[in-house]
Each structure stands twice: as structure tokens, then as C-alpha cells.
Amino acid sequence: MAAVERREEPAERPLVPRERPRSYYGLPIVRRPAWTWEVPLYFFTGGTAGALAAVSILARWSGQHRMGRSARRMALAGALVSPALLISDLGRPARFLNMLRVLRPTSPMSLGSWTLAGFGTALGMAEAADLAGLPVAVTGTMEGAAGILGPILANYTAVLLGDTANPTWRGGRHLLPFVFSGSSLAAAGGALCLAGPGEGRAASRRMVVVGTALEQAAFLAMESQLGPLAEPYRTGRGGRLAQAHRRASWAGALLVLAGRRSPLLQRLGGALALGSSALLRQAVYRAGFQAADDPAYLVESQES
Amino acid sequence: MGFFTDSSVCIGCKACEVACKEWNEVPDLKPAWSGNSYDNTLRLGANSWRHVAFVERVRQDDAAGVRWLMSSDVCKHCTRAACLEVCPTGAIFRSEFGTVVVQDDVCNGCGYCVVACPFGVIERREDDGRAFKCTLCYDRLKVGEQPACAKACPTASIQFGPVEELREAAQARLEQVRGQPGGEEARLYGADEGDGVGGFGAFFLLLDRPEVYGLPPRPEYRRRDVVTMWGAASVAAWLLVGGLAGALRWRR
Ligand code: SF4
Ligand code: SF4
Numbered sequence: 267m268a269a270v271e272r273r274e275e276p277a278e279r280p281l282v283p284r285e286r287p288r289s290y291y292g293l294p295i296v297r298r299p300a301w302t303w304e305v306p307l308y309f310f311t312g313g314t315a316g317a318l319a320a321v322s323i324l325a326r327w328s329g330q331h332r333m334g335r336s337a338r339r340m341a342l343a344g345a346l347v348s349p350a351l352l353i354s355d356l357g358r359p360a361r362f363l364n365m366l367r368v369l370r371p372t373s374p375m376s377l378g379s380w381t382l383a384g385f386g387t388a389l390g391m392a393e394a395a396d397l398a399g400l401p402v403a404v405t406g407t408m409e410g411a412a413g414i415l416g417p418i419l420a421n422y423t424a425v426l427l428g429d430t431a432n433p434t435w436r437g438g439r440h441l442l443p444f445v446f447s448g449s450s451l452a453a454a455g456g457a458l459c460l461a462g463p464g465e466g467r468a469a470s471r472r473m474v475v476v477g478t479a480l481e482q483a484a485f486l487a488m489e490s491q492l493g494p495l496a497e498p499y500r501t502g503r504g505g506r507l508a509q510a511h512r513r514a515s516w517a518g519a520l521l522v523l524a525g526r527r528s529p530l531l532q533r534l535g536g537a538l539a540l541g542s543s544a545l546l547r548q549a550v551y552r553a554g555f556q557a558a559d560d561p562a563y564l565v566e567s568q569e570s
Numbered sequence: 571m572g573f574f575t576d577s578s579v580c581i582g583c584k585a586c587e588v589a590c591k592e593w594n595e596v597p598d599l600k601p602a603w604s605g606n607s608y609d610n611t612l613r614l615g616a617n618s619w620r621h622v623a624f625v626e627r628v629r630q631d632d633a634a635g636v637r638w639l640m641s642s643d644v645c646k647h648c649t650r651a652a653c654l655e656v657c658p659t660g661a662i663f664r665s666e667f668g669t670v671v672v673q674d675d676v677c678n679g680c681g682y683c684v685v686a687c688p689f690g691v692i693e694r695r696e697d698d699g700r701a702f703k704c705t706l707c708y709d710r711l712k713v714g715e716q717p718a719c720a721k722a723c724p725t726a727s728i729q730f731g732p733v734e735e736l737r738e739a740a741q742a743r744l745e746q747v748r749g750q751p752g753g754e755e756a757r758l759y760g761a762d763e764g765d766g767v768g769g770f771g772a773f774f775l776l777l778d779r780p781e782v783y784g785l786p787p788r789p790e791y792r793r794r795d796v797v798t799m800w801g802a803a804s805v806a807a808w809l810l811v812g813g814l815a816g817a818l819r820w821r822r
Binding site for chain 2: 288289290291293294295296297298299300301317320321324325328330333355356357358359361362364365367368370372373374375376379417418420421422424425426428429430431432435439440441443444446447448450451454455466469470472473476477480554558561564565568569
């Protein structure tokens with residue numbers, strides 16, 4: 267038990283402040299997330315895997331088979347890690363199957379769970395069909411299914427955050443999907459720059475550059491739309507993460523461009539692009555804590 | 571069925587907090603002095619389903635000194651309940667009494683309701699992992715009893731009954747309070763079906779602005795927001811596909 271020390275107040279200063287109270291003892295109104303580190307990491311692994319699955323089917327259709335297969339295998343790795351992260355975040359991990367107990371259209375998490383389940387199944391079947399030497403059409407169909415679910419997986423997490431009471435997440439709800447889409451695009455390019463086949467180098471570089479441009483533009487637009495609610499992206503931990511993200515992002519794009527003739531620079535750029543995408547999710551996640559903890563954000567956003 | 575909490579007659583005795591804890595076997599809080607007037611509960615959560623707020627306020631023109639506002643807060647049992655709509659497991663349901671209840675044998679502790687509630691009511695219990703909040707004494711209602719808090723309240727600050735009737739009573743009470751000293755800023759909070767959550771099943775008569783009591787001024791949850799968000803996400807998904815196709819120099 268903590269004892270409370272009451273210091274002598276000067277006579278002219280009232281014990282109770284006279285200004286217009288904006289909150290109840292400065293206590294938060296909405297709650298900060300109960301989630302743990304796995305969640306923002308999943309936003310990244312799921313988003314990257316989603317974009318890579320789309321690469322896999324597009325590359326197949328355009329005859330870049332080695333590229334397609336490499337993208338698919340990386341996507342599969344992401345599709346295996348992602349549910350593990352999500353399950354370990356649950357308060358009751360043994361009940362993870364309850365996620366598929368109902369399909370609730372009003373819950374982005376419900377739709378997302380079904381998407382992730384379908385996505386992983388399709389990718390697993392594509393890989394199995396490929397290994398078993400089944401007709402190309404089977405592999406292609408499964409890849410196609412994953413390729414359709416992938417882009418949803420890449421940004422439904424933005425809808426999930428937007429559909430909360432958190433003022434900063436909610437305020438950015440229509441632009442955050444574009445930020446996440448761009449970031450996933452850059453991350454897929456980054457992964458392919460880092461470990462993809464030589465034939466896809468040029469395409470991977472373009473992905474990083476286009477993705478970075480989209481993500482940065484969308485982020486700026488979101489910040490200006492948020493106005494004062496963008497403060498958690500500028501101060502504290504959220505601000506530091508956002509800045510680290512921005513730097514890694516631009517550095518990745520520049521290195522990848524500079525790496526046209528140097529595979530080493532290209533790999534480095536790819537790694538930075540991947541890292542920046544992970545940092546972005548961390549920044550958004552952490553900004554949400556700051557936005558929830560200070561009731562002024564909520565009160566001001568609801569007063570006007 | 572619902573609650574009308576008339577804060578103008580609340581004496582801050584916390585009988586509701588205690589009765590709720592006893593009946594619902596809500597775990598205790600680690601005792602600590604907050605220094606915030608007589609309030610050491612601080613806010614609603616997994617282990618506090620009723621919370622009595624103590625506001626000390628001095629107004630510039632107030633000769634009477636400190637003005638004390640007390641109000642017993644509770645889950646609002648929203649007509650459009652964000653927690654219920656976002657719950658992916660279907661653990662949260664609307665009961666036959668119109669209340670919002672969590673089924674603790676279904677909840678898997680995903681934590682989505684925690685960030686979705688516009689009032690910060692529902693919370694994941696740390697040692698347990700599942701989400702908990704006021705059930706509006708679902709078990710008592712089923713056998714025709716009134717909720718423990720309403721029964722324990724000695725001043726009838728907490729009234730229980732059909733929401734329609736409570737709203738009428740609240741309107742009448744508001745007019746009474748407005749005419750009295752200290753009642754200039756009195757208002758009903760959550761009694762209007764047209765508000766952002768479609769009205770509360772548990773609404774309040776407050777003597778000051780909601781944020782003074784730690785309540786959001788204009789809580790909101792609308793289904794159509796989810797639709798427009800998915801719209802934006804679809805466009806963003808197509809942009810992603812377009813970007814990839816362009817990068818791969820893919821042509822039909
Ligand atoms: S106040 Fe929060 S927990 Fe209670 S019904 Fe409304 S959204 Fe759900
Ligand atoms: S924590 Fe439990 S009650 Fe809350 S949304 Fe998740 S499954 Fe539903």
C-alpha cells in the first residue's frame with residue numbers, strides 16, 4: 267500500500283484546481299490494447315505474406331515461374347508464423363478455434379481470422395500440389411485463391427484498428443489501409459530483393475520503390491487528416507518508432523535503387539524495407555497506447 | 571431492462587460497488603490510495619463493474635467552496651454495442667432482457683472488445699485471460715430479482731426497470747433538478763436513442779459535462795463505418811495488386 271504524502275499548499279492556491287476540468291483526474295477514458303508484442307508483429311508477417319501470395323500468382327501468369335515459386339514459399343512461411351503469433355497473444359490460447367466458431371461480418375477480426383485460415387490452407391495446398399507433381403492447374407488454382415485473399419490480409423488489420431474507440435486509430439480509419447497496403451507492397455519487394463531469384467531483381471526493386479511511395483504518401487495524408495490526433499505519431503515512443511520507420515523506409519528505397527548493380531546493396535535495401543514495414547506496425551500500435559492514455563485526445567475529438 | 575443512475579442523489583457510499591463484488595464474486599483490487607478524493611477504484615474494469623466517481627470542483631463564482639459530484643458508473647449496455655459487434659467468437663450476446671453479456675465459456679481473450687468499447691468498460695482479466703464486465707446481474711434477472719447494486723443503493727440513485735419507463739422518470743427528475751441550485755448544468759447522458767450508440771440501456775443524470783466524470787462526451791459506434799472502412803481497404807487492396815502487376819511488368 268502506497269501512502270499518500272500531502273505537501274503544504276500555499277494559502278492562495280486552492281487545493282482543488284479551478285480551471286475547467288477536461289477529464290476525471292486525467293485518467294484514461296478508453297482502454298489501451300490488452301494485446302502483447304505478437305500482434306504488431308503479426309500485422310507485419312501477415313501483411314507481407316499477403317502481398318507475396320499476390321506476387322506468386324501474378325508472376326505465374328506472366329511466366330516468371332521461378333519468381334512465383336520463391337514468393338509463394340516465403341508467403342507460406344509467413345502464413346505459418348502468423349497464426350502462431352495470434353494464438354500466443356490470446357488470453358486463452360487453447361480456445362483459438364473459437365475464432366472460427368462464428369462468422370461475424372461486423373467484426374474485422376472475425377473476417378480476418380477466416381481470411382487467414384483460408385489463406386494458409388490455400389498456400390499449403392499449393393505447395394503440396396507442387397511437391398506432389400500434380401497438374402499445374404491445381405497448384406495455380408490454389409495460388410490464385412491465396413492471391414485473392416492475400417491483398418485483403420495485407421490491410422484488413424488497418425480496418426481492425428480503425429473499428430475501435432481509440433481516437434488516433436479511429437481518426438485514421440480510411441487512410442490506414444493505404445498505408446498498410448503500401449508497406450506490404452514494399453515489404454514483399456524487400457523480401458524478394460533479399461532472398462528472391464535473380465530473374466526477379468528488377469521487379470522486386472520496383473515493388474520496394476512503388477510501395478514506399480504509396481505508404482509515405484498515405485501516411486502524410488493520414489497525419490494531416492488527423493490534425494491534433496496525429497500527435498502520438500510525433501511524440502514519445504510512437505513518435506520515435508514512426509521516425510525510425512520513415513528513415514528505414516526511405517533508406518531502403520534508395521539503397522535498392524542504388525543496388526541495381528550491387529547485389530549486396532540490394533540485399534541491404536531489401537532488409538531495410540522489410541524492417542521498416544515491421545517498424546510501421548509497431549509505430550501505429552504504440553501510438554494507440556499514447557492516444558488511449560491521454561483522455562484529452564478523446565474529449566477534444568468528440569467536442570467539436 | 572436497464573438502469574437509470576441519478577447522480578444527484580448519490581451519496582458516494584459505494585454500497586453498489588460492494589454488493590456487485592459480493593454477488594458476482596468479482597476479484598478484489600490490490601488496495602492502494604489514489605489520492606483522488608475518496609475514489610480508490612478509479613475506473614471500471616474486469617474487476618470493478620460498478621465504480622463510484624468522486625469529483626471535487628471549485629467554480630470561479632462559487633462562494634460555497636468545493637462542489638462534490640458523485641456518480642456510480644457501470645457498463646452502458648449500449649443499444650449498438652461495439653464490444654458485441656466486434657467480438658469474433660460470438661462470446662458477447664444480447665440477452666432476452668436487452669442487456670449485453672459475455673459468455674465466459676466462449677471468450678478466448680482476443681482482446682478486441684477491450685479497445686472497441688467507447689467507454690473503456692470491458693477489460694481482460696490479467697491472471698485469467700478472458701474479458702469481463704457487468705452482466706446486469708443476468709442470473710438475478712432470470713429469477714425475477716433486481717440487480718444487486720440497485721437493490722443495495724440506499725438513496726435510489728440506481729434505479730432498475732424497463733428502459734422506457736426509466737427514461738420518462740429521468741426526464742421528470744431532470745426538470746426538477748434543473749430548477750435547484752447546483753442543477754444548472756444537469757443533463758441526461760445516454761437517454762437519447764439518436765446518440766452515437768443508439769442510447770444506453772444504463773443511462774445517467776449528471777450534474778456536469780460527461781468528461782468531468784470520466785465519460786466520453788460523444789461516444790460513437792456505427793455499423794456503416796465498418797462498411798466505409800472496408801470500402802477504403804478494397805481500393806487499397808486493388809492498389810496493392812496494381813502496384814505488384816506494374817512492378818512485374820505484367821500484361822495480359
Ligand atoms: S459500454 Fe462498452 S462494454 Fe458496455 S455494452 Fe457498451 S460497448 Fe459493451
Ligand atoms: S476478448 Fe472475449 S469477449 Fe472480448 S472480443 Fe475477444 S472473444 Fe469476444
